[in-house]
Amino acid sequence: xxxxxxxxxxxxxxxxxxxxxxxxxxxxxxxxxxxxxxxxxxxxxxxxxxxxxxxxxxxxxxxxxxxxxxxxxxxxxxxxxxxxxxxxxxxxxxxxxxxxxxxxxxxxxxxxxxxxxxxxxxxxxxxxxxxxxxxxxxxxxxxxxxxxxxxxxxxxxxxxxxxxxxxxxxxxxxxxxxxxxxxxxxxxxxxxxxxxxxxxxxxxxxxxxxxxxxxxxxxxxxxx
Ligand code: GRF
Numbered sequence: 170x171x172x173x174x175x176x177x178x179x180x181x182x183x184x185x186x187x188x189x190x191x192x193x194x195x196x197x198x199x200x201x202x203x204x205x206x207x208x209x210x211x212x213x214x215x216x217x218x219x220x221x222x223x224x225x226x227x228x229x230x231x232x233x234x235x236x237x238x239x240x241x242x243x244x245x246x247x248x249x250x251x252x253x254x255x256x257x258x259x260x261x262x263x264x265x266x267x268x269x270x271x272x273x274x275x276x277x278x279x280x281x282x283x284x285x286x287x288x289x290x291x292x293x294x295x296x297x298x299x300x301x302x303x304x305x306x307x308x309x310x311x312x313x314x315x316x317x318x319x320x321x322x323x324x325x326x327x328x329x330x331x332x333x334x335x336x337x338x339x340x341x342x343x344x345x346x347x348x349x350x351x352x353x354x355x356x357x358x359x360x361x362x363x364x365x366x367x368x369x370x371x372x373x374x375x376x377x378x379x380x381x382x383x384x385x386x387x388x389x390x391x392x393x
Contacts, residue, residue: 172201173355176250178258179207183214184340185256185277185347190217192348200355203248206241208260228260238266245270252354255309256347264311272361274309275354277347279339281305281321286314291332291339302326302335304343305376306350308361317366319359322346322379342379349382 177186186205192198205218207225215223224244231237245253246269255262255276267274280290282305284297294302303323308316322342326335353359353368360367368377 172199173251174203174249175200175351175355176204176206176245176248176253177202177214178253178255179205179214180209180212180259181214181257183212183217183257185254185343186214186217188344188348189254189256189351192351198348198352198355200252200351203250204244206244208237208258214257234263235265238263242266242269252351254347254351261313262309262311267309267311272308275306275319275350276309276314276316277304277306277343278314279304279336279343281323282307282314282318289332291335294326294335295330295332299326302339304339304346306346308366310364317361317364318376319353319366319368319373320346320350320377320379320382345383346379349379350377353382 175189177189179186183205189198190202193200193202202218202222204222204224205214207215208228210225210227212225215225226237226240228234228237231240251273253270253274255274278290280294281301281303284299285293291302301323303321305318305321307318310316322345324338324342358369366373
């Protein structure tokens with residue numbers, strides 16, 4: 170059997186990549202990681218996989234952003250990835266690259282979208298006095314953090330929370346949410362058309378919850 174192929178775009182430490190690797194290793198995700206692609210030569214994420222799975226290039230060494238993204242797109246296409254996951258990839262992707270992989274590119278974002286797009290989401294949630302915060306997985310479109318939502322995980326903001334405490338609690342949820350969504354994706358149950366997410370061929374007008382995903386696929390760290 171040929172396993173569905175996942176590629177990950179990451180700029181940083183790669184803890185979400187690790188969550189994917191762990192889910193594969195523990196038999197919770199029937200897929201194969203075919204590459205980690207980074208805009209930072211020293212990204213910690215690259216070190217989590219063997220050298221033959223690493224691709225990195227400094228965008229400033231290309232003559233234009235388009236040229237960099239053509240090279241990245243060619244490398245992604247060569248990997249044969251069925252699904253491309255942005256997991257802490259800190260650059261805005263251009264239209265041409267996204268169009269090449271339309272409907273197959275996902276992003277994890279540390280907020281309950283549409284609240285708090287962009288950076289510094291934990292500070293923004295605190296500044297807004299939000300009672301709840303969390304993370305979202307969505308399809309990638311050219312507008313930043315604006316593609317159709319697939320799933321969200323939420324938690325209460327506690328008195329005394331700081332951006333750091335929130336970041337660490339949200340990150341733990343990200344590590345559960347992303348593999349759970351990928352499990353649906355690689356099972357062929359997830360698609361996107363005209364800005365709408367479809368699960369099992371049915372349009373979703375509200376994002377799936379982590380609870381509903383884990384009812385289908387218990388996570389070892391999930392509390393009963
Ligand atoms: C995560 O919080 C992700 O949602 C955000 O950047 C962080 C990446 O963390 N966009 P890691 O590199 O996966 O550890």
